[in-house]
Amino acid sequence: MVRIADVAKLANVSTATVSRVISNAGTVKKETAEKVLEAIKKLNYQPNMLARQLRRSETKTILVVVPDITNTFFSVVLRGIESVAIENGYQVLLGDARNDVESETSFLTILGQKKADGLILLTARTDQKILEDLSQDFPVVLACEYYEGSKLPTVSIDNVSSARKATEYLISLNHKRIGHISGPLNIVVGRDRYRGFHQAMAQHGLSVDPSLIQEGEFSFESGFNLMMKFLSLENPPTALFAGNDEMAMGAIKAAKSKGLRVPEDLSVVGFDDIQFASIFEPALTTVAQPTFDMGQKAMRLLLNLIKDEELEKDQFILPDKLIVRESCKELTIEE
């Protein structure tokens, strides 16, 4: 392995000088620098990052913990993160929690071990206190998910208002019996969308039939199964707000399997606007999150934190958008 000392010897200078050339200190005479550069080239020298990192005590690496890397929603956020990381000379260490809280938490030790300079969490299922303590000592940013009433720097959308918006769209289409298949209620975004749904209903003077509310787990299957439940009701819903796109698709599949047509017999709106939402038939009306932007923003915030810069604020709410496609239709009164 070529060391800086080898370069120094070949160029007939001290290691300090070589180091100065590498770091572009600008205090090295031109000719000397050229000699050094030449030696570096000749020896094909690459600095050992471990040594540099130890000395500088920074790794130029950040840790990203994802609840489920297999979910395109998160991988797009991740891409946003990595794009600005790379731009700024940082690399991304990946922690795939596989939807398991314990494994999520176990990744956090990496920070104390100095293997990363900061952390972006795309999930907020770890005990809140643990994380808040951690963020005393290390730069931490949350994205997508968050803790209620926490000061932790966060980038997300306003799930409550988005859910309200989605529900109101259904209401504007004259629907009154609207069902909701929520995400897990122990996850904030599941809870917030659930709230938004209820708010919208209340604001429009619509009562919600408890049998039209079910808690899913963000999966296609759960959407399918819970919709089946709805369909076996005496008086099934005419519209459905699903906590995410997968469940929306599952629900639509269930409706179709029972011979219903979507949107003619059932209107459905989803959440997230995953890639497949537009390909699915009917193309899904859904709430689009600015996934890539959220990732970028989160990384920028983390960079600020790492450089010890003041944040203009802690909570960043990015704009979402209701994407109207083909899965909803106005309810025509027929009695």
Added chain:
Amino acid sequence: MVRIADVAKLANVSTATVSRVISNAGTVKKETAEKVLEAIKKLNYQPNMLARQLRRSETKTILVVVPDITNTFFSVVLRGIESVAIENGYQVLLGDARNDVESETSFLTILGQKKADGLILLTARTDQKILEDLSQDFPVVLACEYYEGSKLPTVSIDNVSSARKATEYLISLNHKRIGHISGPLNIVVGRDRYRGFHQAMAQHGLSVDPSLIQEGEFSFESGFNLMMKFLSLENPPTALFAGNDEMAMGAIKAAKSKGLRVPEDLSVVGFDDIQFASIFEPALTTVAQPTFDMGQKAMRLLLNLIKDEELEKDQFILPDKLIVRESCKELTIEE
């Protein structure tokens, strides 16, 4: 920051002893070890990995370069990799090439910089020579994609024979005018599936009409557009073998848009069996790759390489499987 010296002082031993306790050397008296452990606990000490890594010159980190993290196919492979990495005390540094060869290549410097102990490439678009040189100096494993006639350790399926199998399935359904939308031919898997298609046709004495062969780019859109071309032909194909599932779905969408029914008027088989393949309508008949297993196997190989163990062989071909669903139908003669 708590250092090993602090622990040593508190426990009234030398740093060497503390280090021995940490690494479980077994040469430390029980009572001493207990004192040390207590001190570690009291100070909440965590070893600085940078220092350890520098001294041991190993990072317990591996680099995974993915062509497109946004593609579920690859993220499942990644999950396989990470699962055995974690099991073995390794972490995963992620390189998302965003389908760009240059950025793919640029990640490779990380190895020379000693930021990772080894490399798994889920893409093989970098210049072959560069990679083969690299693998002289560092542990490198390819997964999913590969170089033709290279000795680089590889985990993949046999794309040629799988494509043959897929095509033969169509042939067994009496189809004769079979089209093929291939992946990019500068990517091995695109090329190999293209070959497999031709082999199957030739073996069954079927000539392939050049106008029924188009090169796509593995995207939904390209599948759609190229199918549109086929459909404007005087004599369109009755069946299609698409180089991957996205293109297959695009093609089906195109056919539907022209009023054709799938599979009644057009049979389609895809490749990869991505999550959405079974949800899509009609559910896609496709070739399933053992994605998760491939990731695991690749990581195990890399571990062998890192430990300087002999590999039993270099090329590992894992079994794939034709998943028959609803997108194909027997051709009934009608003239």
Added chain:
DNA sequence: ACATTTATTGTAATCGATTACATTGAGAAT
């Protein structure tokens, strides 16, 4: 002509662990 900057380079400490080698003392062997 001498003092004072300034530019350039070198020497050696440092980051925080691991580990080769040295040391100590107790018990075993002769």
Added chain:
DNA sequence: ATTCTCAATGTAATCGATTACAATAAATGT
């Protein structure tokens, strides 16, 4: 009683860079 062995621990070198401080020479000011 003396030597030898071995277990347990300590001392200090080491990994490969960066950088504080020192040193030197050249340039500038008066």
